[in-house]
Amino acid sequence: MRSWVFKALCSVVLEGTYSNLYLKNHLKEVPEKDQALCTRIFYGTIQNYDYCQYIYQQFTNRKKIESKIDVLLVMSVYQIKFLDKVPDYAICNEAVNLAKKVNSKSAGFVNAILHKVIQNEVKLPEDEVERIAIMNSIKPWLIRMWCSQYGLDTAKKIAMHSNTTLPIVVRRNSLLINEENFLKDPYIEKIKDSELYVYIGEQISSHPYYVKGYMSAQDPGSYQIARTLDVKCEEKVLDVCSAPGTKAMALAQFMNNKGTIDCLDIHEHRVQLIKKDAKRLHVDIIHAYCKDATKILDLGLYDRVLCDVPCSGYGVLARKPDIKLRMKSEDMDSLIKIQSEILASAASHVKENGCLVYSTCTLNKKENEKQIEYFIKNHPGFALEKEETLFPNEYSGGFFIAKLVRNTH
Numbered sequence: 001m002r003s004w005v006f007k008a009l010c011s012v013v014l015e016g017t018y019s020n021l022y023l024k025n026h027l028k029e030v031p032e033k034d035q036a037l038c039t040r041i042f043y044g045t046i047q048n049y050d051y052c053q054y055i056y057q058q059f060t061n062r063k064k065i066e067s068k069i070d071v072l073l074v075m076s077v078y079q080i081k082f083l084d085k086v087p088d089y090a091i092c093n094e095a096v097n098l099a100k101k102v103n104s105k106s107a108g109f110v111n112a113i114l115h116k117v118i119q120n121e122v123k124l125p126e127d128e129v130e131r132i133a134i135m136n137s138i139k140p141w142l143i144r145m146w147c148s149q150y151g152l153d154t155a156k157k158i159a160m161h162s163n164t165t166l167p168i169v170v171r172r173n174s175l176l177i178n179e180e181n182f183l184k185d186p187y188i189e190k191i192k193d194s195e196l197y198v199y200i201g202e203q204i205s206s207h208p209y210y211v212k213g214y215m216s217a218q219d220p221g222s223y224q225i226a227r228t229l230d231v232k233c234e235e236k237v238l239d240v241c242s243a244p245g246t247k248a249m250a251l252a253q254f255m256n257n258k259g260t261i262d263c264l265d266i267h268e269h270r271v272q273l274i275k276k277d278a279k280r281l282h283v284d285i286i287h288a289y290c291k292d293a294t295k296i297l298d299l300g301l302y303d304r305v306l307c308d309v310p311c312s313g314y315g316v317l318a319r320k321p322d323i324k325l326r327m328k329s330e331d332m333d334s335l336i337k338i339q340s341e342i343l344a345s346a347a348s349h350v351k352e353n354g355c356l357v358y359s360t361c362t363l364n365k366k367e368n369e370k371q372i373e374y375f376i377k378n379h380p381g382f383a384l385e386k387e388e389t390l391f392p393n394e395y396s397g398g399f400f401i402a403k404l405v406r407n408t409h
Helices: 002-015 017-029 032-047 050-055 067-084 086-102 106-121 126-137 140-150 153-161 220-228 246-254 268-280 322-324 333-346 369-378
Strands: 168-172 188-190 197-199 216-219 234-238 260-265 286-290 303-310 350-360 382-390 399-406
Touching: 002 032, 002 086, 002 322, 002 369, 032 050, 032 067, 032 322, 050 067, 050 126, 050 322, 050 369, 067 086, 067 106, 086 106, 106 126, 126 140, 126 350, 140 153, 140 168, 140 322, 140 369, 153 188, 168 246, 197 216, 216 246, 220 246, 220 303, 220 350, 234 246, 246 268, 246 286, 260 268, 268 286, 303 333, 333 350, 333 369, 350 369, 350 382, 369 382, 369 399
Parallel strands: 234 260, 234 303, 260 286, 303 350
Antiparallel strands: 168 197, 168 216, 188 197, 350 399, 382 399
């Protein structure tokens, strides 16, 4: 079982495979009784990678450690520190056996390091920002940025949220099933004061409700973005960065499958995802095209335009822990330029009195409020109706939403 987890982690950490895709394609290789534990070790290790690495590195002077041995040590430290029901000696023995398969000379090293981890307390830095960063496996520069933008307390809450396990939240397809019948399923629970539900089963994609198109997974923050567009039946709507189409499908429901929704994505295989989901949900007002959102000139005007741009994803680390492994501060610079170009391009397709919603799944004022400030300064024909930052909670990640209206002159 642990050899499967080790192989899976090497694929994600060393080869850049997306964790959710690896799990989707390979979890069936594990006996059903072990799948839950494998998933927990797999995701838990990714979420806590820097923290577990920091722990074991306190007990070695080696400057260079073979990459697979690093993954093995991190995975083992995660189990020692976070899995109460598994004996430490069993974790050590398994790690030594796996180390022998990687490099027989590393087995003794792995055994010695893990015994030191078991026998000693973790020493954390005195500096609070450094401590928050290490304990939550987030780079210190990001914690400092959040402190600067939102304050220390909020920065700490965001960081801690990144290590939580969020429930699977689903949207009911109101086109196909009413709430009374929907709630007859024992795996569906209504979220209080919400239009959404929690799914408490295992693989959602194999549930009959999903197969029949009765439900879709959607984070409450993502759902709120779709709601903010405030679409009406028979309207013409443009979603410029649509794939995989989750928000567009919600918009089609709000419009009672009447009108037109044009969905764009720069990658053809992702356009196919939109078409596939529309078919599953029995939605026929969605039309998906492969286009670069920075260069859309031939589409005409729309009542409402959704501009959910590519972003750093710092608001959804709990759902996308891979981001923690690869985040670099310089990545924001290229993203900000692309976001600005997409927003300007999308704005040119909003008709008079029409609505434009700009959104991200990140918590970073440079990609959020500052983008809107810059846009309005350069597009005086638009007025900001409202903007809000949705901070993470027990059901949702963090998002930013700005609703703009095009003036009549």
